[in-house]
Amino acid sequence: MPKMTMAQALIKFLDNQYVSFDGVESKFVDGIFTVFGHGIVCGIGQALDENPGNLRVYQGKNEQGQAHAATSFAKMHNRRKIIACSSSIGPGAANMVTAAATATVNNLPLLLLPADTFSTRQPDPVLQQFEQPYSLSVTTNDAFKAVCRYWDRVARPEQLMTAMINAMRVLTNPDGTGAVCVSICQDVEGESYDYPESFFAKRVHKIPRLNPDIEEINEVANVLLNAKKPLVIAGGGVRYSEAGKVLEDFCLKYNIPFAETQSAKSAVLSSHKMNLGGIGVTGNSAANTIAKDADFILGIGTRFSDFTTASKSLFANAQVATINVSRFDAYKLDAIKCQCDAKIGIEKMDEILSKYSYSNAYTDEIVKAKADWAEEMNRLATYVYDENFEPLIEARDERSIPEFVKVTGGTITQTSALALIRKVIDEDAVAVAAAGSLPGCMQRMWTTDSRYTYNMEYGYSCMGYEIAGAFGAKLAMPDREVYAFCGDGSYLMLHSELVTSIQEKKKINVLLFDNNGFGCINNLQMGQGAGNLATEFRFRDDKGELLGDIMPIDFAMSAAGYGCKTYTVKTLDELEAALIDAKQQTVSTLIDIKVLPKTMTDGYGAWWHVGVAQTAQKESVQNAYSTMQENLAKARKY
Numbered sequence: 001m002p003k004m005t006m007a008q009a010l011i012k013f014l015d016n017q018y019v020s021f022d023g024v025e026s027k028f029v030d031g032i033f034t035v036f037g038h039g040i041v042c043g044i045g046q047a048l049d050e051n052p053g054n055l056r057v058y059q060g061k062n063e064q065g066q067a068h069a070a071t072s073f074a075k076m077h078n079r080r081k082i083i084a085c086s087s088s089i090g091p092g093a094a095n096m097v098t099a100a101a102t103a104t105v106n107n108l109p110l111l112l113l114p115a116d117t118f119s120t121r122q123p124d125p126v127l128q129q130f131e132q133p134y135s136l137s138v139t140t141n142d143a144f145k146a147v148c149r150y151w152d153r154v155a156r157p158e159q160l161m162t163a164m165i166n167a168m169r170v171l172t173n174p175d176g177t178g179a180v181c182v183s184i185c186q187d188v189e190g191e192s193y194d195y196p197e198s199f200f201a202k203r204v205h206k207i208p209r210l211n212p213d214i215e216e217i218n219e220v221a222n223v224l225l226n227a228k229k230p231l232v233i234a235g236g237g238v239r240y241s242e243a244g245k246v247l248e249d250f251c252l253k254y255n256i257p258f259a260e261t262q263s264a265k266s267a268v269l270s271s272h273k274m275n276l277g278g279i280g281v282t283g284n285s286a287a288n289t290i291a292k293d294a295d296f297i298l299g300i301g302t303r304f305s306d307f308t309t310a311s312k313s314l315f316a317n318a319q320v321a322t323i324n325v326s327r328f329d330a331y332k333l334d335a336i337k338c339q340c341d342a343k344i345g346i347e348k349m350d351e352i353l354s355k356y357s358y359s360n361a362y363t364d365e366i367v368k369a370k371a372d373w374a375e376e377m378n379r380l381a382t383y384v385y386d387e388n389f390e391p392l393i394e395a396r397d398e399r400s401i402p403e404f405v406k407v408t409g410g411t412i413t414q415t416s417a418l419a420l421i422r423k424v425i426d427e428d429a430v431a432v433a434a435a436g437s438l439p440g441c442m443q444r445m446w447t448t449d450s451r452y453t454y455n456m457e458y459g460y461s462c463m464g465y466e467i468a469g470a471f472g473a474k475l476a477m478p479d480r481e482v483y484a485f486c487g488d489g490s491y492l493m494l495h496s497e498l499v500t501s502i503q504e505k506k507k508i509n510v511l512l513f514d515n516n517g518f519g520c521i522n523n524l525q526m527g528q529g530a531g532n533l534a535t536e537f538r539f540r541d542d543k544g545e546l547l548g549d550i551m552p553i554d555f556a557m558s559a560a561g562y563g564c565k566t567y568t569v570k571t572l573d574e575l576e577a578a579l580i581d582a583k584q585q586t587v588s589t590l591i592d593i594k595v596l597p598k599t600m601t602d603g604y605g606a607w608w609h610v611g612v613a614q615t616a617q618k619e620s621v622q623n624a625y626s627t628m629q630e631n632l633a634k635a636r637k638y
């Protein structure tokens with residue numbers, strides 16, 4: 001074996017990694033994103049230039065964006081395929097920290113290869129080196145330690161071997177995958193070493209299905225057997241275990257309703273008889289009504305975020321059990337737990353329950369709760385602007401809606417827009433979103449029976465994931481139409497990979513909901529009694545405050561500049577025409593939808609715990625504090 005540089009060995013190694021799940025083998029690494037800089041262009045860059053093998057090289061435009069795209073790509077592949085992300089040192093690397101956290105929170109594999117300072121320290125401080133006087137061994141890349149599941153630094157070429165094998169261990173582990181950071185010293189990338197042939201052998205990493213411990217699964221089954229009003233909450237683990245069908249059949253067989261978290265949506269069919277839809281703070285009335293009345297909650301593959309549990313108030317007194325591949329998550333809410341793969345866990349539960357004549361106390365509650373919600377969905381879909389218009393969200397600056405109509409001419413409500421989009425676009429289109437008011441509206445209103453087509457990043461709810469994530473989803477599913485559901489705030493924060501989608505000829509459709517501001521935060525701010533401060537997009541006024549006229553922004557023109565086919569729509573008819581035309585395009589599109597502020601869905605009986613001022617001059621804030629205390633008193637303490 002001729003000597004190779006560390007970077008050449010890294011590329012060759014990555015090209016030889018495979019995974020196997022349920023006996024099906026597939027190549028693990030599709031390619032590598034790069035934003036070259038001096039830390040990698042002569043190391044990894046040289047290696048890729050010389051021989052990329054079967055890895056495709058993608059050019060990111062922003063390191064956070066490329067890493068979000070890679071995360072979304074892994075999600076669409078149900079964690080069985082990744083695109084690695086490399087960056088230069090310093091700011092390029094630091095730009096990926098946010099994305100690393102996003103991937104880890106969502107339990108999605110993300111391999112990060114940020115360049116590091118010189119191992120020899122000879123030129124220190126090299127351009128972009130962050131010098132820490134208390135320790136010269138600390139670099140920018142130590143910031144990844146807080147947000148990664150595995151962290152390593154390759155400061156000698158031979159360290160690459162153990163670093164990469166451990167990186168693969170973590171990336172392919174259902175219990176504990178997430179971001180992996182292998183920081184590579186820029187001088188070492190170019191150093192050569194006599195790597196043994198065995199390091200480059202084809203490796204097939206089994207993605208295991210963890211079997212339950214018999215005692216643990218029996219314990220969970222026993223409490224379910226005694227439950228009168230059980231409710232299953234399906235989480236992301238159902239998606240990654242591909243347990244949707246098994247869960248649906250189980251719930252139908254035993255007459256147990258189930259609700260879905262953001263991560264489970266589309267892993268289970270929306271139209272299924274037992275599916276109540278989204279639960280929690282952003283949940284609907286059907287799931288939340290049944291949850292309040294439940295005496296037993298079985299959380300399958302869920303991390304029980306505050307949005308799911310309504311800050312532990314939604315089923316505060318119910319007995320909780322969990323089936324989760326992660327022991328950490330299985331322990332949540334002090335549950336009766338069984339650590340195992342979701343699909344196998346449900347199958348085992350079925351085996352146990354089938355020995356008894358299990359029945360519960362539900363009569364017509366499920367049908368009724370679903371019928372009520374269907375009626376509400378109809379109201380939301382037909383909610384239109386007129387002279388006697390009452391916005392869904394009460395807390396508001398009285399000027400916002402009339403000014404918005406005057407300046408933009410837009411009169412579309414967000415809920416009717418969503419209902420129309422669902423009707424017009426393909427059933428199997430992929431929907432990607434992350435932050436703002438859209439996740440709430442979509443968890444309630446988005447329905448699909450096409451599995452794995454809903455890609456909502458609501459673990460870290462990271463603004464900027466929407467467009468990058470849509471691009472990553474399109475790379476994974478080139479034959480589907482992919483839509484980024486993106487607020488104007490999120491678009492302004494990060495949309496760089498829109499350009500990469502054009503470069504790669506991977507068409508995405510950006511549905512930009514322009515409501516002139518950080519709408520959901522304005523709702524939260526004013527709903528908790530505070531004034532309208534820096535959450536709408538307004539000019540600074542003569543008094544020096546951010547309360548001037550609203551800022552008209554032509555988002556369509558912005559995207560047209562990149563080469564997108566664009567539309568500006570102010571009515572539902574225009575939206576429908578634009579959606580139909582966008583589908584005919586081959587280049588990425590952007591529809592600038594002028595949606596009235598305050599027309600997103602409000603809550604359906606689920607409280608959310610946010611920090612509120614204990615001492616304040618405004619009576620409205622004092623009232624918000626008392627309300628918070630009342631709710632807190634009723635919630636589970638841990």
Ligand SMILES: Cc1ncc(C[n+]2csc(CCOP(=O)(O)OP(=O)(O)O)c2C)c(N)n1
Nearest residue numbers: 436437461463487488489490517518519520
């Ligand atoms: C990176 C990041 N910064 C800040 C936040 C906090 N945040 C959540 S939603 C939001 C405003 C979103 O505005 P927009 O995208 O226009 O959506 P809207 O609520 O108006 O629908 C902010 C600032 C976040 N989620 N992510």
Ligand SMILES: [Mg+2]
Nearest residue numbers: 487488517519
């Ligand atoms: Mg907005």
